[in-house]
Amino acid sequence: MTTVDINSPEFQDELGKTWRFVEKVNKQFGFVANPNVEVNEGVAMGLARNKLMYGKRFCPCFMVIGDTAEERNKADNRICPCKPALEVEIPTDGTCHCGIFCTPEFAKAQSEHDTIEEVVHQHSRGLSKHEAELLLETQQLDGEELEALIEARELGMVDFTLLDVREMMEFKQAHIVGTDVLIPTSKFYAQIEKINDKKETPVIVYCFSGSRSYQVQHVMKSMGFKQVGNLQHGIMTFRGKTQRG
Numbered sequence: 001m002t003t004v005d006i007n008s009p010e011f012q013d014e015l016g017k018t019w020r021f022v023e024k025v026n027k028q029f030g031f032v033a034n035p036n037v038e039v040n041e042g043v044a045m046g047l048a049r050n051k052l053m054y055g056k057r058f059c060p061c062f063m064v065i066g067d068t069a070e071e072r073n074k075a076d077n078r079i080c081p082c083k084p085a086l087e088v089e090i091p092t093d094g095t096c097h098c099g100i101f102c103t104p105e106f107a108k109a110q111s112e113h114d115t116i117e118e119v120v121h122q123h124s125r126g127l128s129k130h131e132a133e134l135l136l137e138t139q140q141l142d143g144e145e146l147e148a149l150i151e152a153r154e155l156g157m158v159d160f161t162l163l164d165v166r167e168m169m170e171f172k173q174a175h176i177v178g179t180d181v182l183i184p185t186s187k188f189y190a191q192i193e194k195i196n197d198k199k200e201t202p203v204i205v206y207c208f209s210g211s212r213s214y215q216v217q218h219v220m221k222s223m224g225f226k227q228v229g230n231l232q233h234g235i236m237t238f239r240g241k242t243q244r245g
Contacts, residue, residue, distance in 0.1 A: 004052050015045065017051075019044060021080075026101065029081070029090075031101075031102055033107070034110070043060060043099065045060075046060020055069065062077070076134065080098075081096070085098075090102075116131045123124075126152075129158075130158040132156055132157040134150060135152075136142070136229070139229060139230065140232040141229050141230065142232055143233070146231050146238065150240065151206070158231075159202070160202035161180045162178055162204050163182075163203055163206070165188065166184065166207050166208055169207065172244065176235060176238060177242060178215050185215075199225045201226075203220065205228060206235055207231075208235055209233060217230040
């Protein structure tokens with residue numbers, strides 16, 4: 001198999017051609033670059049490598065099957081921009097599997113998400129109202145994200161119900177400050193009516209490790225709750241304020 005030296009003039013020349021190819025595809029289909037520069041660079045390098053190794057820009061995110069050109073053609077390997085990306089992935093998800101081609105809408109949302117991640121995890125500043133609203137739509141939250149949302153709720157930027165689904169003895173040992181209601185999983189179906197009036201508004205659920213709350217999250221969705229987030233790894237990873245009793 002051909003080896004590729006990424007520092008060689010040959011590779012750098014092909015990489016330049018690949019970037020021009022990417023720009024041409026974006027212009028043709030109305031796509032834009034992924035706001036994550038590292039994604040674009042990694043995929044472009046993979047496309048250039050495959051062009052030098054196989055003579056075609058096979059998708060670098062999938063194995064290239066076949067030892068000869070004839071075998072590779074029969075194997076129906078993905079060639080960029082591939083049919084699944086153009087017909088299914090981008091229309092459905094806003095981006096191709098590799099992430100280098102995106103719709104403007106996806107790129108804008110991803111850029112906003114990346115900004116929120118930086119704000120929350122680097123504590124560079126507080127969230128804006130718009131950022132808090134976007135973060136509240138996240139399905140699986142980490143501890144710092146929930147902490148930021150609780151702060152945003154205190155400031156009146158967003159509103160949600162914080163639901164603890166552990167047992168009473170666990171709740172008394174420690175629970176997150178700002179918890180609105182306790183519905184133990186052992187009594188879930190008998191007590192869920194406590195928050196039946198919250199089906200149209202956001203709810204965030206948590207337990208000890210995230211397992212029970214993950215199950216509750218999906219059950220609540222099946223019961224008609226429109227927006228349910230989950231503290232992914234539970235209270236054991238939460239570093240915000242907790243209290244006993």
